[in-house]
Amino acid sequence: MSKVTGKCLCETVSYEIEGPLGPIFNCHCSKCRRWHGAAFRTRASIGSDQFRWLSGEQNLTRYGSSENVTKYFCKTCGSPLISTYRDRPEVIGVPLGGLEGDIQGGPEAHIFTGSKASWHQITDSLPQFEGWPGSESRVRDTNA
Ligand SMILES: [Zn+2]
Numbered sequence: 001m002s003k004v005t006g007k008c009l010c011e012t013v014s015y016e017i018e019g020p021l022g023p024i025f026n027c028h029c030s031k032c033r034r035w036h037g038a039a040f041r042t043r044a045s046i047g048s049d050q051f052r053w054l055s056g057e058q059n060l061t062r063y064g065s066s067e068n069v070t071k072y073f074c075k076t077c078g079s080p081l082i083s084t085y086r087d088r089p090e091v092i093g094v095p096l097g098g099l100e101g102d103i104q105g106g107p108e109a110h111i112f113t114g115s116k117a118s119w120h121q122i123t124d125s126l127p128q129f130e131g132w133p134g135s136e137s138r139v140r141d142t143n144a
């Protein structure tokens with residue numbers, strides 16, 4: 001099974017993901033933009049059983065960005081690490097920016113484009129969704 005590793009800026013926290021990354025999206029929601037200080041957050045969904053902290057777990061801190069979503073980050077350098085979801089404990093959201101080495105695949109869509117930064121132009125031809133793709137009934141929680 002393929003493995004990929006990632007770490008925070010100060011390298012205190014590191015982690016490992018086993019197996020393929022789930023769907024990869026560029027999330028343009030305002031919370032991801034603020035959290036990452038970027039135009040969007042490129043993130044993958046993975047199974048929580050695919051994920052393992054390798055070091056620095058005691059150096060994590062967390063923030064509940066909504067009732068459903070908890071964001072984990074390094075308390076030394078502030079790097080955004082993972083998101084967990086109360087309604088889907090079997091899933092973890094991981095930003096691709098912290099990963100090392102090559103991964104399979106790439107972003108397949110832009111999501112939450114309704115919140116896109118006015119100064120950012122989407123110039124590729126990937127599909128764009130106002131919220132989560134194909135799930136109108138899902139809680140419109142702008143927290144990928
Ligand atoms: Zn760090």
Ligand SMILES: [Zn+2]
Pocket residue numbers: 027028029030031032033041112142143144
């Ligand atoms: Zn988002």
